[in-house]
Amino acid sequence: MINLLHIKNIGIIDDLTIHLNQGLNVLTGETGAGKTLLIGALKILAGGRFSKEMVRIGQTYSFVEMSISIPEFEDNVIVSRQISTDGKNICKINGRLVTVNELKDFMKDKIDIHGQNDTQTMLDLNKHITLLDGYANEEMIDIKPIYQEFYESYRKIKKELNLNYGDEIEKQRKLDLLNYQLNEIKEANLKPEEEEVLEEKRRKILASEKIATHLKEAQEQIDTNAIESLNCAIRSLEKIQTYDEKYMELVARLKSSYYEIQEVERDLSQEEIDFDEKEQNEIEERLDLIYSLKRKYGNQIEQILEYKNKIEKEILDITNRESYVIKLKQELGIVENKMLELSEKMTQVRQKYANRLSDEITKQLQELEMKNAEFKVSVEKIEDKKFNRNGLNQVEFVIATNKGEEKKSLIKIASGGEISRVMLAIKTVLADVDQTPILVFDEIDTGISGMAAHTTGEKMKQIARNHQVICVTHLASIAAKGDYNYYIFKKSEEDKTKTFVKQLNEEETICEIARIANGEVTQTSIQNAKEMRKLSKKIA
Numbered sequence: 001m002i003n004l005l006h007i008k009n010i011g012i013i014d015d016l017t018i019h020l021n022q023g024l025n026v027l028t029g030e031t032g033a034g035k036t037l038l039i040g041a042l043k044i045l046a047g048g049r050f051s052k053e054m055v056r057i058g059q060t061y062s063f064v065e066m067s068i069s070i071p072e073f074e075d076n077v078i079v080s081r082q083i084s085t086d087g088k089n090i091c092k093i094n095g096r097l098v099t100v101n102e103l104k105d106f107m108k109d110k111i112d113i114h115g116q117n118d119t120q121t122m123l124d125l126n127k128h129i130t131l132l133d134g135y136a137n138e139e140m141i142d143i144k145p146i147y148q149e150f151y152e153s154y155r156k157i158k159k160e161l162n163l164n165y166g167d168e169i170e171k172q173r174k175l176d177l178l179n180y181q182l183n184e185i186k187e188a189n190l191k192p193e194e195e196e197v198l199e200e201k202r203r204k205i206l207a208s209e210k211i212a213t214h215l216k217e218a219q220e221q222i223d224t225n226a227i228e229s230l231n232c233a234i235r236s237l238e239k240i241q242t243y244d245e246k247y248m249e250l251v252a253r254l255k256s257s258y259y260e261i262q263e264v265e266r267d268l269s270q271e272e273i274d275f276d277e278k279e280q281n282e283i284e285e286r287l288d289l290i291y292s293l294k295r296k297y298g299n300q301i302e303q304i305l306e307y308k309n310k311i312e313k314e315i316l317d318i319t320n321r322e323s324y325v326i327k328l329k330q331e332l333g334i335v336e337n338k339m340l341e342l343s344e345k346m347t348q349v350r351q352k353y354a355n356r357l358s359d360e361i362t363k364q365l366q367e368l369e370m371k372n373a374e375f376k377v378s379v380e381k382i383e384d385k386k387f388n389r390n391g392l393n394q395v396e397f398v399i400a401t402n403k404g405e406e407k408k409s410l411i412k413i414a415s416g417g418e419i420s421r422v423m424l425a426i427k428t429v430l431a432d433v434d435q436t437p438i439l440v441f442d443e444i445d446t447g448i449s450g451m452a453a454h455t456t457g458e459k460m461k462q463i464a465r466n467h468q469v470i471c472v473t474h475l476a477s478i479a480a481k482g483d484y485n486y487y488i489f490k491k492s493e494e495d496k497t498k499t500f501v502k503q504l505n506e507e508e509t510i511c512e513i514a515r516i517a518n519g520e521v522t523q524t525s526i527q528n529a530k531e532m533r534k535l536s537k538k539i540a
Contacts (some may be wrong), residue, residue, distance in 0.1 A: 001020070001021075001022050001068065001069055001437060001438060001468035002020045002066050002067070002068050002111075002438055002468065002470070003019065003020065003066075003067045003068065003069060003076060004017065004018070004019055004020070004066060004067040005017070005018045005020065005038070005041065005042070005064075005065075005066045006063075006064070006065045006066065007037070007038070007041045007063075007064050008062065008063040008064070009055060009056040009059040009061060009062045009063060010037050010040065010041055010054050010055070010056060010062045010064070011034060011037045011040075011054060011056060011499075012034055012037070012056070012490060012497045012498060012499050013034050013037050013038075013041075013056065013498070013499045014056065014496070014498040014499070016034075016499055016500070016501060018038070018486065018501045018503075019503070020468070020470065020484070021468075021483065021484045022468050023464045023468065023469070023483035023484065024460055024461055024464035024469045024471065024481060024482050024483045024484070025468070025469065025470045025471065025482065025483070025484045025485075025486065026471050026473060026478065026479050026481070026482030026484070026485045026486065027470065027471065027472045027473070027486045027488055027501075028472075028473060028474070028479050028485065028486070028487060028488070028512055028516060029486075029487050029488030029489050030488070030489055030490065032490070033488045033489050033490045033499055034488055034490060034499035035472045035488045036442065036443075036472070037054075037499065038472070038488070038501075039113065039440060039442040039472060040054065041064045042066075042111065042113060042440055042470075043113055044062075044064050044081055044083070045064050045065075045066055045079055045080075045081055045103075045107065045111075046103075046104065046107045046108075046110075046111050046113060047091075047100055047101070047103045047104025047105075047107055047108075048104075050062070050083050050089075052083075052085050055083070055085055060084055060085050060086070061082055061083060061084040061085065061088075062082070062083050063080070063081075063082045063083075064080065064081050064082075065078060065079065065080035065081070066078075066079055066080075068110065068438070070110065070437070077093065077094055078092075078093075078094055078095070079092070079093055079103070079106075079107070080092045081103065091103040093106055109435065109436055110436065110437060110438060111436065111437075111438040111439075111440065112434075112436045112438070112439050112440065113440040113442065114420060114423050114424075114439070114440065114441050114442065114444055123410050123411045125396055125409075128377070128395045128396055128397050129350075129390050129393065129394075129395035130390075131426075131430055131433055131434065132350055132353060132354060132357065132377055132379075132395050133346075133350070133390070134430070134433035134434070135353055135356075135357050135429075135430060135433050136349050136350060136352070136353035137433070139349045139352075139353075140346065140349055140350075143342055143345050143346055143349065144346060144390075144391075146342060147339060147342040147343065147346065147391060148389060150335050150338050150339050150342065151339060151387060151388075151389055153331075153335050154332070154335050154336065154339060154387060157328055157331055157332045157335065158332070160328055161325065161328055161329070161332070171318060174318065175315065175318055175319070178311045178314060178315050178318075179315065181296075181297070181307075181311055182308060182311050182312060182315065184293070185293065185297065185304060185305075185307070185308045186308070188289055188290075188293055190290070190293070190301050190304060190305060191301070192301055192302055192305070194286075194290070194301065195287070195290050195301055198283050198286055198287055198290075199287070201279075201283055202280070202283050202284070202287065205276070205279065205280045205283070206280075215268055216268075218268055219265055219268035219269050222261060222264060222265040222268070226261055226265075227258070227261060227262065227265065230254060230257060230258045230261065231258065233254055234251060234254050234255060234258065237250055237251045237254065238251055336385060336387075339387055339391075340385070340392075342391070343387070343391040343392040343393075346390075346391045346393065347379065347381060347391070347392065347393055350379045350393055350395065351379050354376075354377035354378070354379045354395070355377075357377045357429065358375055358376045358377045360429045361375040361377075361425050361426055361429050362374055362375045364424075364425035364426075364428050364429060364459070365421065365422065365425045367455045367459075368421045368424065368425060368448075368452055368455050368456060368459070369421075369448065369450070369451060369452030369455070370401060370418065370421060370422075372401070372402050372403045373399060373400065373401050373402075373422075374399065374400045374407065375397070375398075375399045375422070375425070376397075376398050376399070376407055377395065377396075377397055378394075378395065378396045378397075378398050378407075379393055379394075379395055380393065380394040380395075380396075381393060381394075382394055396409060397409075397410050397426070398410070399413065399422060401413065401418055410422060420441070420444030420445075421444070421448070421452075421456070423444070424441070424444065424456060424459050424460070424463075425459070427439065427459075427463050428459045428462055428463055431462065431463050431465070431466050431467065432466060434467075436467070437467055437468060438467065438468045438470070439463060439467050439468070439469050439470070440469075440470045440471075441460065441469065441470070441471045441472070441473075442472050443472050443473065443474065444456070444471075445473050445474065445475045445478055448475075449475070453475045453477045453478060454477045456475075456478060457475075457477050457478040457480065457481035457536070458481065460478065460481060461481045461536070464483065474516065475516065476513045476514075476516040476517035476529065476532060477532060479509075479512065479513050479516055480513050480529070480532035480533050480535070480536045481536045482509070482536075484503060485503070485504045485508075485509040485512060486501055486502065486503050486504065487501070487502045487504055487508070487512055488500075488501050489501075489502070509533070510526060510529045510530055510533060511526065511529070513529035513532060513533065514526045514528065514529040517529060517532075
């Protein structure tokens with residue numbers, strides 16, 4: 001859900017922060033106070049289009065951000081978008097820069113905005129089959145996942161079969177190239193750790209002169225200084241060792257060191273560092289070969305060897321293509337038969353639940369004062385085994401809003417009020433199936449009143465049990481259903497108009513419902529508002 005929405009420099013909004021809650025959030029207020037701008041800000045964060053005219057007069061940019069809590073994220077996610085009059089567009093998700101398309105893709109299953117002229121996600125034909133399958137989940141869950149496993153195998157086999165090596169001349173050219181590459185790698189006889197070993201040897205050879213110089217220097221220092229000095233020290237102490245046992249012990253220790261240093265000097269004198277030019281050339285040539293192969297076939301020897309295995313398989317595939325194709329076609333036939341069987345089962349399940357869903361949504365529409373509406377979930381079969389991830393069905397939501405009319409696609413409904421009520425009816429029935437956590441309704445009550453308005457509020461209240469619902473309304477019967485009510489108003493300050501928002505307490509909510517219902521707050525309108533509020537709480 002949206003926890004916080006922050007808007008800056010959009011229309012008459014200067015700098016506005018609104019804290020939202022789980023449940024039904026109702027926004028009301030004065031005409032032109034900025035209610036639509038709030039919805040516009042949400043559309044911008046959902047990756048929608050932005051017009052430079054929306055930037056507040058005198059400013060060079062607009063900024064919108066929100067904090068949302070999502071089950072798959074441990075902490076809140078911060079989404080922001082800044083748009084400047086010079087055309088710069090900066091989108092971020094948790095501080096990470098993203099493109100507008102990436103923002104749109106991230107938000108598409110997080111928020112669904114419904115307004116008079118919006119093309120909602122519910123109008124997306126590709127989503128209809130997913131919603132129907134979710135509605136039929138009790139039976140579909142044992143079929144569709146198995147089908148989709150076969151479908152993945154089907155796609156891989158089709159991809160292999162579509163792999164075309166061209167005519168015989170092109171095939172031979174391909175084989176010649178692959179064989180050349182294979183022979184080049186094979187002849188190199190590479191070993192996984194070889195490069196590191198060679199690099200170490202080369203390092204030592206290049207440092208051989210330095211090593212020899214310092215070894216000789218160390219040996220000479222011991223021979224001319226350390227040994228003679230120790231010998232002198234021993235002779236001096238031997239002259240006094242009879243006076244005290246500790247001097248005798250010191251002599252013994254010095255003699256031990258003397259013999260140890262003699263051993264070191266002897267080892268140093270026998271250490272021979274030979275510079276082998278032939279070995280160095282061989283190492284350099286070997287490393288040059290390895291570097292050359294790395295430039296062609298991989299950044300590491302392991303990658304070169306992996307490439308070798310890959311081209312060996314490809315050579316085998318090309319040379320044995322005919323028998324391989326026969327084998328693939330046999331596998332494809334088995335997979336297709338299984339997919340066909342599972343597709344038939346899915347079709348039967350979809351047709352069964354399509355009828356139920358059609359009846360339920362039609363009933364909802366009638367409760368929303370669309371008495372003559374007839375909703376239908378159309379399930380058609382795709383012929384010629386044109387399998388897709390969902391099987392062999394095309395599913396579409398269609399409707400006739402008046403008697404005698406032909407059923408048409410939802411997107412072809414002309415009336416904004418009608419399509420808003422259709423969306424609400426669908427959302428009510430599919431509230432548990434549709435996983436979009438945030439639903440926004442922008443004055444979808446336009447053109448309705450009386451019982452239809454009352455029922456619309458009830459439907460929103462019902463949907464808000466499983467979703468966060470944000471609703472901009474001008475109807476008291478809907479405002480009365482709010483779990484949280486907000487008042488949007490504007491003030492003029494220093495020759496500028498600004499939008500403000502206030503979350504209302506219960507007493508203020510009653511007064512706002514009275515104002516909307518009657519145009520002014522009177523004792524009678526307040527009493528009526530209390531009755532409406534009391535009734536809404538009974539429904540909840």
